Amino acid sequence: MAASNVEKSDYATSADNAVPVASSTGQETSKKPFGFYMSFLSLVIMCLIVSLDATALAIAIPIMAHELHGTTLEAFWASISFILAVVIVQPIFTSISNVLGRIIPLYTSFLIFIVGSIVFAMAKDMSVLILGRVFQGIGAGGLDVLNEIILADITTLKERPMYIGLLSIPIAGGSILGPIIGGLFAQHAGWRWIGWINLPISALGILLVFFFLKLKAIPQSMREKLLRVDWIGIVLFSIGCTLFALPLPWAGAMYPWASWKTIFPLILGAAILVLFGWYESKPQEPMFPRRIFQTRTATMTLIAAALHGVVAYSFILYTPLFFQAVYFESPLKSAVSILPLSCVSVAFSVIAAVAVEMIRKYRFLILGSWVFAAVGAGLLALWDQSSSLAVKASFQVILGIGTGTLFSVLMIPIQACVHVDDMGIAAGILVSFRLFGGLLGLSMCSTVFTNVFEKKILMAGDLLGDLAALKNAHEAIAFIPVLRELKLPSHLLKAVVEAYQKSLVLSS
Template sequence: MGKPPSLSGQPVGLEREQVPLNNGGKAKKPLSFYMTFLALNICVLLVSLDATALSVAVPVITHALNGTTLEAFWASLCFLLAVVAVMPIITSLSDVLGRKIPLYASFIIFITGSIVFAVANSMGILILGRVLQGLGGGGLDVLGEIILADITSLKERPLYLGLFSIPMAGGAICGPIVGAALAENASWRWIGWINLPLGVTGLLLFFFFLRLKPIEATLASKIACLDWTGMVLFLIGSTLFSLPLSWAGALYPWASYKTLVPFILGFLVLISLSFYEARPVKPLFPYRIFKSRTATFTLIGSFMHGAVLNGGLLYLLLSFQATFRDTPFRSAIEVLPICVFIVVFSIVGAVSVEVLRKYKLLTIAAWPCLAVGVGLFALWKPGVSDGIKYGPQVLAGVGLGVLFTICTFPMNASQQVDDAGIAIGIMVSFRMFGSTTGLAIGSTVFHSVFEQRIAKLGQLPGELAILHDVREAVGFIPFLREIDHSLPAYNAVIESYTVSFMAVFLALAGMGAVGFIFSFFIKELSLENDEIGRQGFEGN
């Protein structure tokens, strides 16, 4: 016999259970909660490591597999594109079907992709592995934050989010170092193999300890509620929109039909999706999430943060390799200041909210640190002092770190408790879409400025002549250390790289300034809410 409905309209089985209180008046957490939290940390560490480890190893892998510049481009890009495409879909699936099915599927796809990557004997197979890793990794990344929102109340979340940010940001630090070390001293294939023990451990922990309240409905009714049309429209629209953003200026000019046609089509499909989303029972992007002014401007801020974070870190590594002729491994060491401060201040941001119970002033203060710090990267040139090299990294790391965790609080505070998971999923999707845009803006600015600078140098001698094809500029960076430094145009070429990176950093700093302006429109909302959503942890 079914359970009778409660006064709230929810089945009795979905209401929060009474749990014992400790002496401090707080509900005790069961062991299964802490083991689940450990699994969440493993989950985000895994994705964070994998997303950044390949960035410095692509030239080595391309050379080992006799790949082309175009294949190297896709090897770097396909992971991020897959992540962007899958995140909102996984968020919607988990909101309708429950978290476990999408979670386990994401693990299996990610582990399969890691094996395909590790055994690849051609660039085509390697790219397939990266696509699978992106599809699985995107699911793991977004579900990690969604499940954290499920199993904690808004009131207690700052503490757990501070702890959660350690592996999240720590993986971003270790990724380039691990990738460079394996590619230069062992085998690049270990970038794939190291995912297996972590992945299997996380999967087993979730299987035995993740105890979320079930959604009381038949599988058939759940599937009928899914926004299938919205998923298809988003998949098509985001792919068509993101691809030309990624190759504009690098593979094809902005004015080329190969860039403009898919870009315009993708934009139109996404616009049509925004109108269509008023119709489904369980839309991919529910209108109610965007009704709050605070939520809207938080999403814009997350977009800008993702753009500066991912675009900045990539071009930071490339800048050290080109301007200072560092090896990939050395460049990964050189960016440790910004990475360390991102980790430290992502924790500081969350702990500050835990203590102050406020987030608006912290948000407003973080953006100038980000914008000024990234803008000061433009001062880099051969021979600069260590203070100019590392000081701006510290400042940018403070801003990036605080914003890494703090955007979660206004996003959740502006929503109903049952929408916490889907709201966070949408916010993470916006951050990743911002990452794609930031990389696209960086690529466009870099290649445009570099092409102009190289054209002014006239005919380049010997090995430098390849740079007349601007598409070879990034791929040629590792060879700058090896060619004859006494070539007549060598220093002028290095200056061309330096000025091009300067333009990229100024463009990203401008995006940080936009984020700063929009942060004033966020409201200070209460965080004093002890409720757990409908898919909360059993026992809370």
Template sequence: MASTPSTGNVANSATADSLDKEKCQLDSSHGSTPSGSVLENFTDSDIEAQGSRPAKKPFSFWMSIVCILTIAFIVSWDATCLAVAIPSISKDLNGSSFQSFWASIAFMIGVVATQPIYTSVSDIVGRKPPLYTAMTLFAVGAIIFATAHDMSVVIAGRLVQGLGGGGLDVLESVLLADVTTLKERPLYLSLQGIPIVSGFVLGPIIGSLFSEFATWRWIGWINLPFTGFSMVLAFFFLHLRPIEIDTRSRLQRLDWTGMVLFVVGAAAFSLPLSWADSLYPWTDWRTLLPFIIGVIVMIGFWFYEARPQEPMIPHRLFHNITACMSIATGFLHGLVMYSILLYLPLFFQAVYLQSPLQSGISILPICVLMIAASAVAPILVKISKMYLPYLWGGWILTTLFMGLFYLAGQDSSTATANAFQSLLGVGIGIVFTVTALPMQGSVKNVDDQGLAAGMLVTFRLYGALIGLAIGSSVFNSFFAKSIVALDPLPEALAELADPSHAISFIPNIPDLDLPQDQMEALIQAYRVPFRAIWVTMAALSGIATVMSFLMTKIDHDNEEQGKQRFEERKK
């Protein structure tokens, strides 16, 4: 008998008698169930339960969802809260610019280096051991950070937090795929999108409030109750079917060589992207050498992954055009979204001369609409049973209004900027949650849906890293050309002779005492590189739009669940 495709609905429509009959036929014909068959995931207790699935979800299921959403929020907000607090931390601890830089990127490096490892390990040993490990590392890192009296300890704390945050960030998506079916997943993706996007938005606000009105140490302490709460929920309510394999066999199946190759390659690849044109120029050997080594190691890692029995990143996940385009557009989405969230408030500060707090208020339209669209879009997908039109529409909106933001400036009203960023937020929010559906639906085996969810999260984060590197290079390059209009530079602007100082100089602009013509020329000098970033992001969004049209329709009425599905424990 041929294996049952993941797009089928056999597991839920078959009766107990028909499943028993088919199981006997398989045993008599081949002696074993074909790989990938739905029936290989069923036990006798499952067969007895078919046809009588309860309509209502148990209380423990909803507590598990609360656990997942809590994890999604704390990781999202922690990833964005530190940037605004770094000046206060560095001043308080007498840190150097070099130490401030490493404090900023330590968390991200830890996340990037560990995400696929957590996904792979959880697929072999079970979800909960790596989940508890990630929670513990995240909490320990937060304590180290909060009690630090030296910048080196701050960096160490953020790195440990990142090692845990990488697991939390990817496992919350993997767990959501475990406990829900593909048919019902749009509803839960809409719930998941709210804390993730809210965390991105609230992170800088919370960080600035703590550093300005309390102490930056609360950025670490506030994580502890949330982490403890989610750990309690996971322990008491997250009931996943255990993997029936002994510990020794589990350890032997892990792709140890692949993990080492990935960590080395990811670190060597990510670090120069983080410091290019910031700590060292792109042309410096300290940027080029690790970058080239990272690329070579990652290419070697990709070819090696065809060999292990349980590869860390299985090639089977990329078996069709829809899966490949989902990963590619997810990568570009992370690239565009993170770049916009970084540079948009800086744009309002440099061009509209707003304070950091005012700029935070000014970007509320894009933030609110991102949250709303990311929550509403999956529900519309569930109602209409179509996801491609929403995905196409999301990318078209992103491309169009990213390009139109080129027109925003001092000579245009803030209402125009608000309208453009609002519709831009709608497009980004739609793509954020809907992209998960074709990626997870494209896999052949239902047990690979968690892996697919994890890969999408990982590639989106890599897109963010490369997007920040592209944005930095574009900004510095165009600013170096536009600032020439002020030559010779007034003494108050002497720092801007080095384009790498342009971003850090932005908060000083409103306080400058310059003649009106020089002030207008300075604002225009800043407007040029921001325009270049908007055009670059619009072009990349356009590429993603074309890619989205290459995806094919996949049936999402599948109600199968994988080997680590949620199970209500019997009392």
């Protein structure tokens, strides 16, 4: 990708990908023009807004559900719908950008993300809020995958690790600051600012793209480009993922597990995904090339990525809820309380990458990470109402070491067993599998929470007055802000909090 003031002799373009080439002396052109740095800044902004938007909402969910009179299922769907949209669109944007070029999908992603942020910020009920989150997820999914693709376009293989490292800074910053910003807005300015704050940041990103990101068009007609897109694969993948994910949150909550309304979409979704896997050997530009899955290492790494997603995203959502419901913390204080998990996870994703570079081995790091993740998850189940600050922080550190290391190390074996030309798409597929695991994890955990809370709250005894709302488990999340303000007998308060504690522990 050439910036507007880069001479053609410094860059060569193939399709719409600008690739730095060797100079006449046989050395890589090392001097970067101003336009390159502005283009890279646009990628930094894309990483930042996606990271902020993905992490800020978990803190504000109880307040949003309370203000908009949302049910527990609707509250969880505010997060699930976002992840579902990201899971579906990331491989779609990857496939389309390889055929149509980067610019059209990039502007489309920005536009959809902005529209989603406005819909979210103006929502008057949970249904509209969830719709806004779907649009945000579509836009964020495109921005997230396109920034990695464009980075590969504008850097050489030798210099790429440095710029990937630089892009980890806004991702880390967003992961750490997102919950704090969400807590600040929810507690002081209003949760709607979680949506409004995206507008000026997105506008800056669009301006940088418009003025500095100059890409050459693919030398084909639009008709030829559209014929190369895997449209059938896109439809099968989208329908299959949606049908498979939809019944998981409502199973046992809205409809019994044995109900046809749960079983039918689940089986149909799985069948369509199997059909999609078979079909992907047919198109010219498949979304998921079969050659990526041909080695046992690749297959097992993708399965591990999906399991990692189940663990990581479940704790991201449910840990702040635990601090608010069990320890009566405000949204902002709960955001501060989960900093050990956020900071350690980010730190060890970087430390692990550096360690692999130094020791040139990764197998024992992966095995060790799973041990830390399993031990950390088990220790978090020991939290109760009397847990000390040291216990709460140290257990998060152990979990963060495991989950953070897996974020970076799992990328190495998948890229080590594919052809160099497939490294980019292999990385994208791994991210998709991790997100799909996160989607399944969040969906199943919401069901577990509702079912367990429904049983545990009955053990609290007679629920009268304000507590009567808790007889319906669908009101549990929206009731958390109210719970902090109630003056209740100690035995009754302890019983209610224990219902939240058990439900959140088992669901996360």
